[in-house]
Amino acid sequence: MGIEDKLAYPGQQPSPIRELLKHRVEISFGGGYPPPECFPVERITQLRAEIEPEYLQYGATEPLPEFNERLRKYLEREIGIRAEPDEISVGSGSQAILATLAATLISPGQTIVVDAPTYLGALGAFRTQRPKFITIPMTETGPDLDVLRQALTQNNVQFYYTVPNFGNPTGVTHDLKTREEIVGLAQKTGTLIVEDDPYGLLRYQGKPLPTLHELSPDHTAYIGTASKTIAPDMRTAWLVAPLALVDAYNTQAGAIQLYTSQVNQLVTARFLDSPDHFRKHIEKLRTTYGERLNTMLRAFEEMFPTGVTWTKPEGGMFIWISGLPTDIQSILNQAVTENVVFVPGTGFYANEPVSGTARFNFSNAKPEVITEGVRRIARILEPYY
Secondary structure, eight states, X not given: OOGGGGOSSTTOOOOHHXXXXXXXXXXXXXXXXXXXXXXXXXXXXXXXXXXOGGGGSOOOSSOOHHHHHHHHHHIIIIIOOOOOGGXXXXXXSHHHHHXXXXXXXXXXXXXXXXXXXXXXXXXXXXXXXXXXXXXXXXXXXXXXXXXXXXXXXXXXXXXXXXXXXXXXXXXXXXXXXXXXXXXXXXXXXXXXXXXXXXXXXXXXXXXXXXXXXHHOGGGEEEEEESTTTTOGGGOOEEEEOOXXXXXXXXXXXXXXXXXXXXXXXXXXXXXXXXXXXXXXXXXXXXXXXXXHHHHHHHHHHHHSOTXXXXXXOSBSSEEEEESOOSOXXXXXXXXXXXXXXXXXXXXXXXXXXXXXXXXXXXXXXXXXXXXXXXXXXXXXXXXXX
């Protein structure tokens, strides 16, 4: 008997995005990377230099009191969320929180509901617990409410996972009516909503909308992160949820994560709780990313063949492309030879993948690089149309 026979998940495939990042190419529309030139290096360096030596020691699973206090101020000021101290926990990035929530909430064979398409990192975390997936098609205003209503009323569901603001991978934002309908269904059916919100502050046009947590805190587990608004390597994220869930999460987190870096907690908290520095930084991100989004949208309009369609996000980091050739892997392989990559869309579906789709990231490349990258892909697509 070999090692393969002992694996808990034989044949489990790695994340297509993590595999894609192994390609060293000139132009990447692949991972959801913030551009290094936007990292607040000076401020992070200053805050790290101020850390007291005792915070290099092992820490508790629960968040540091200072992190908790400063985070609650930030959440109320910037997001509109009010939370009690014991309704907050912390994790080593949102992926760690998703994996820990999966271990907390899912037993093999239980049912969870996700959008189609949805964040593939969440799907990977949930699949470790071997659930049954029910998928909800996405529309221009969020999940198909008729399908969601049927899923929540006719099944015993552990939770519904969604990314309401500039979702990954589609860039779609749930409009206010959709948000109100979702929380109404959650209240009626007793469903827990897992609200993933890494991009909420990255809005380049339109008005902010209330989080699902703000609309129904008793039915929502809200996840936020420093990865998209400060820097990915901060590996600090937070969970805001009802007390009973936070307690259960902390028990699992102690086994899975042990604790979250105290240094990173303090740097994150002190960064978030410095309103002038923080808002200046966010405005820089909004200006930079907004320009890159508009550049990519113009390039698609000017260069992509008729029949290819795409979403038009108001924020975030991603655009979703449809109407591409069904053999999308062949298109990607040709793109790699042209020194450009994107993410095929099939991996973002829990059940039945839709071919001819792709996710493009616009935040990482400079405008002139975006234009050139789209031009190369357009040349590859031309013979197919």
